[in-house]
Amino acid sequence: MPRTCSVCQSPRLADIDRDLVAGVACTAVASRYFTLSARMAVQRHKDEHLPGVLVKAHEQEDVRLALDVVGQLRAINQASLAVLKQARERGDGELALKAVDRVQKQIELQAKLLGELDERPQVNVLALPEWAQVRLLVLQALEPHPEARAAVAGRLAALEVGANGRTG
Numbered sequence: 001m002p003r004t005c006s007v008c009q010s011p012r013l014a015d016i017d018r019d020l021v022a023g024v025a026c027t028a029v030a031s032r033y034f035t036l037s038a039r040m041a042v043q044r045h046k047d048e049h050l051p052g053v054l055v056k057a058h059e060q061e062d063v064r065l066a067l068d069v070v071g072q073l074r075a076i077n078q079a080s081l082a083v084l085k086q087a088r089e090r091g092d093g094e095l096a097l098k099a100v101d102r103v104q105k106q107i108e109l110q111a112k113l114l115g116e117l118d119e120r121p122q123v124n125v126l127a128l129p130e131w132a133q134v135r136l137l138v139l140q141a142l143e144p145h146p147e148a149r150a151a152v153a154g155r156l157a158a159l160e161v162g163a164n165g166r167t168g
Contacts, residue, residue: 006038007045020046021054069113077106126163 007016012033019029026046030039084099111117125131135156142149 005045005049006034006041008049010034016042016045017050020050021057073106073110073113077103077110080106124163126160 007013010016010033016029016033019032020026020042024032026042027036027039030036030042034041080099080102084096084103087093087095087099108117112119138156139149139153142152
């Protein structure tokens with residue numbers, strides 16, 4: 001039967017983990033919260049249980065930072081919209097355009113952070129000069145098989161029409 005971790009059972013577990021994460025020696029932690037003879041238990045706890053605690057703490061910190069970023073974005077958006085409103089009320093077109101630009105940048109940033117904006121480059125292989133050569137080689141290879149050649153040619157034509165945004 002596995003041994004129960006006496007450190008995990010301690011009512012001071014959060015303080016113990018905080019000290020261990022801060023780099024306090026196991027001997028010092030043992031003498032502070034238990035007896036000096038508990039050093040091995042503290043060491044086992046540090047080796048076996050602390051990494052899980054750190055992962056959870058890291059996840060909580062990530063969530064806290066994400067919420068902080070969202071809060072900051074909201075504050076900046078509100079300030080930018082307030083400037084836009086004031087500029088429009090005063091008829092200040094230049095300031096209004098600057099505020100619109102700022103709001104637009106904030107929307108882009110928010111979309112990027114939420115994963116709603118995909119800026120990865122896209123390559124249309126059908127537009128590459130090599131595609132025409134590959135197409136020709138495939139159709140030439142299929143010359144001995146007229147039915148297969150016609151079927152492939154039809155599918156390639158449909159693919160090319162679809163890639164160019166035309167309907168056929």
